[in-house]
Amino acid sequence: MQIDMTVNGRAYSADVEDRTLLVHYLRDHLGLTGTNVGCDTSSCGACTVHIDGQSVKSCTVLAAQVRGADITTIEGMANDEELHPMQEAFRQCHGLQCGYCTPGMVMAATSLLSENPDPSEQEVREGLEGNLCRCTGYHNIVKSVLSVAGGQS
Amino acid sequence: MIPAALKYVEVDSAAAAVAALSEYGDDAKLMAGGHSLIPLMRFRLAAPAVIVDISRMGGLSDIRDAGEHISVGALARHHVVENSELLQAQAPLLAHVASKVGDPSVRHRGTLGGSMAHGDPASDLPAAVLALGGSVVLQGPDGERVVAADDFFTGFLETATAETEIITEIRIPKSSAGWSFQKFNRRAQDWAIVGVAAVLGDDPRVSLINMGPSPMRASAVEAALAGGASMAEAASLATDGTAAPTDLNGDADYRGHLARVFVERALVEAAG
Ligand SMILES: Cc1cc2nc3c(=O)[nH]c(=O)nc-3n(C[C@H](O)[C@H](O)[C@H](O)COP(=O)(O)OP(=O)(O)OC[C@H]3O[C@@H](n4cnc5c(N)ncnc54)[C@H](O)[C@@H]3O)c2cc1C
Numbered sequence A: 001m002q003i004d005m006t007v008n009g010r011a012y013s014a015d016v017e018d019r020t021l022l023v024h025y026l027r028d029h030l031g032l033t034g035t036n037v038g039c040d041t042s043s044c045g046a047c048t049v050h051i052d053g054q055s056v057k058s059c060t061v062l063a064a065q066v067r068g069a070d071i072t073t074i075e076g077m078a079n080d081e082e083l084h085p086m087q088e089a090f091r092q093c094h095g096l097q098c099g100y101c102t103p104g105m106v107m108a109a110t111s112l113l114s115e116n117p118d119p120s121e122q123e124v125r126e127g128l129e130g131n132l133c134r135c136t137g138y139h140n141i142v143k144s145v146l147s148v149a150g151g152q153s
Numbered sequence B: 001m002i003p004a005a006l007k008y009v010e011v012d013s014a015a016a017a018v019a020a021l022s023e024y025g026d027d028a029k030l031m032a033g034g035h036s037l038i039p040l041m042r043f044r045l046a047a048p049a050v051i052v053d054i055s056r057m058g059g060l061s062d063i064r065d066a067g068e069h070i071s072v073g074a075l076a077r078h079h080v081v082e083n084s085e086l087l088q089a090q091a092p093l094l095a096h097v098a099s100k101v102g103d104p105s106v107r108h109r110g111t112l113g114g115s116m117a118h119g120d121p122a123s124d125l126p127a128a129v130l131a132l133g134g135s136v137v138l139q140g141p142d143g144e145r146v147v148a149a150d151d152f153f154t155g156f157l158e159t160a161t162a163e164t165e166i167i168t169e170i171r172i173p174k175s176s177a178g179w180s181f182q183k184f185n186r187r188a189q190d191w192a193i194v195g196v197a198a199v200l201g202d203d204p205r206v207s208l209i210n211m212g213p214s215p216m217r218a219s220a221v222e223a224a225l226a227g228g229a230s231m232a233e234a235a236s237l238a239t240d241g242t243a244a245p246t247d248l249n250g251d252a253d254y255r256g257h258l259a260r261v262f263v264e265r266a267l268v269e270a271a272g
């Protein structure tokens, strides 16, 4: 079926099979490969994107279900050369090692702050519950998110 | 993995959903949040030929005060249930339990109706609806019927929902009684290894997660409390009538031990 949606502010359209998952629509049909796939069980959050501003695991949504929606992926976060504050914080606080989980972490963390702009450390940990870092770099990931939260308030 | 080939149709009303289910029969599955169904489809444990998408249908996601009870639309997402001021005030157990499901991204998609329809014995929200004495409104080709949560879960992943019916609403009686929710797991985001929901109203209600083939009440515990037993005595009966599974997280005996411990903690907290 023909699927139209707005991704990172730009209108896209592609003719795909009905069974296409959003993550595959983004990666394989639109070429937006910043969104990763890290598991088969909807557990890891590497595929996290925003649908109408909220974090969602794009491996667990059919592309057809979000026709016409506003999607943001990691590619839509920076403003040209200028990193999004959350990306900059991950860089400053050494919030990434291999970087595989990072796009999903950044998307989950920005969604968290849009709902709770000044979270406690515990709230950040719980807010990122759905995102696994196989390098186990959680300490600096949490530090990165808190540094943006603090900076915002 | 990638789901098996399917035909996708979207419907815009409960009546249209019922018509689609009647037309496609066995081959069709409703999809709400997709957070139970898509994982099954990715493993090809489910391979519906037709997906009937109800997730964006209007009118079925509202939470409103209906006098005696709160009416929660079947499509209300966990995130909305969790943050509903109406539920926080009138049925706080349900809002609290919604906040303990999965992780925030899961809660942005999953729905209360989907959770009830799936009827997973390990899931959290059915236990809350059971403990609160809620009921489920079903719409089918012959109109609407209301089934008490007590009669809704009929077996492993089986409910009273007929193949041509859609859940439109979940009714939750208002409750100011003491309550508690205990969810035991070992890792963040995980499902409960064992869980307990308790509401100590005039007629105490206690439900168990992952202690049998379906979400269930701890009837022996409830009867003991009603008969004046102490909390410890009542909790010692937590495994009566259960059939706990054995899996990688623990065997049936271990789950039985957890059930006794967490029922007692739930009763103490709810009474406190
Ligand atoms: C990573 C992850 C972690 C999770 N952790 C937990 C957890 O800790 N606790 C927990 O309780 N749940 C958990 N879940 C499950 C989650 O809560 C699901 O959202 C929920 O079980 C199903 O709701 P849904 O709207 O996504 O249903 P769907 O997946 O869309 O549908 C599930 C089933 O219900 C049927 N259905 C859906 N809506 C209706 C309706 N209105 N009428 C009739 N039939 C309908 C569908 O046909 C399907 O058979 C988790 C899920 C994931 C992916």
Ligand code: FES
Pocket: A036, A037, A038, A039, A040, A041, A042, A043, A044, A045, A046, A047, A048, A057, A058, A059, A060
């Ligand atoms: S790839 Fe989506 S949760 Fe792991």
Ligand code: FES
Pocket: A095, A096, A097, A098, A099, A100, A101, A102, A132, A133, A134, A135, A136, A137
């Ligand atoms: S940085 Fe390697 S997975 Fe998180």
